């Protein structure tokens with residue numbers, strides 16, 4: 679679908695990959711609704727992006743809040759696209775330092791945020807898209823909407839300390855083909871991006887030497903990924919009507935070591 683004039687919601691839109699995607703969507707002529715925590719920089723980021731951006735504060739693990747924020751996007755002529763970037767990790771081990779069983783609270787926190795959050799995005803986003811008519815020919819035609827989820831290369835080769843994060847991201851990869859099949863009758867496509875090491879605030883919390891060694895471990899190009907490169911792929915996934923049910927790694931060919 680051609681994004682010109684369409685309403686696209688972006689979760690986690692106040693920072694990192696979501697923010698970079700918002701810029702790309704606006705460049706393509708779309709209107710963005712940034713869905714992010716009330717405590718995020720959403721208000722100032724939306725101001726920075728200008729009249730093509732609206733901030734709708736919500737916690738994506740709270741279905742009522744998330745639904746209300748998606749309604750804000752829906753009011754911009756109907757929700758046609760959703761790029762779901764909100765998510766995070768929380769390092770944990772299966773056994774803690776004393777050899778005791780790891781924290782199930784840490785496990786459940788990340789599963790709820792990343793995996794249940796992605797189900798919320800799929801179900802609440804599709805609910806709104808399904809109510810619309812198929813797009814007219816001048817927007818590509820034949821489809822009602824498209825959803826992009828965010829996994830991670832940790833879905834495939836998670837590192838020590840990522841037992842909860844890898845489980846949540848592998849769940850997102852697993853959901854992708856099911857979601858594409860389930861929503862096919864509503865003419866809604868679903869794709870997933872599995873980023874490697876992208877240069878966002880999430881990674882800026884790491885020590886500089888860790889960032890440098892991460893960059894050196896990436897075969898080609900040997901640098902951290904640019905958030906705009908994520909935004910470019912997310913926009914492509916929204917635009918390309920034949921791309922469906924697929925997870926694409928965006929990682930410079932990195933294959934993570936155990937630690």
Ligand SMILES: NC(=O)c1ccc[n+]([C@@H]2O[C@H](COP(=O)([O-])OP(=O)(O)OC[C@H]3O[C@@H](n4cnc5c(N)ncnc54)[C@H](O)[C@@H]3O)[C@@H](O)[C@H]2O)c1
Nearest residue numbers: 690693694695714715737738764765830873875876878880
């Ligand atoms: N940066 C990377 O290298 C990398 C690699 C692989 C996967 N990812 C994934 O990409 C996504 C975005 O990461 P990022 O690097 O842009 O991180 P980021 O921290 O820059 O942005 C994440 C945004 O999500 C928001 N958020 C967190 N919890 C939320 C909630 N409950 N409700 C609403 N918003 C919430 C935060 O406020 C923040 O604005 C995450 O799912 C992350 O796991 C990132």
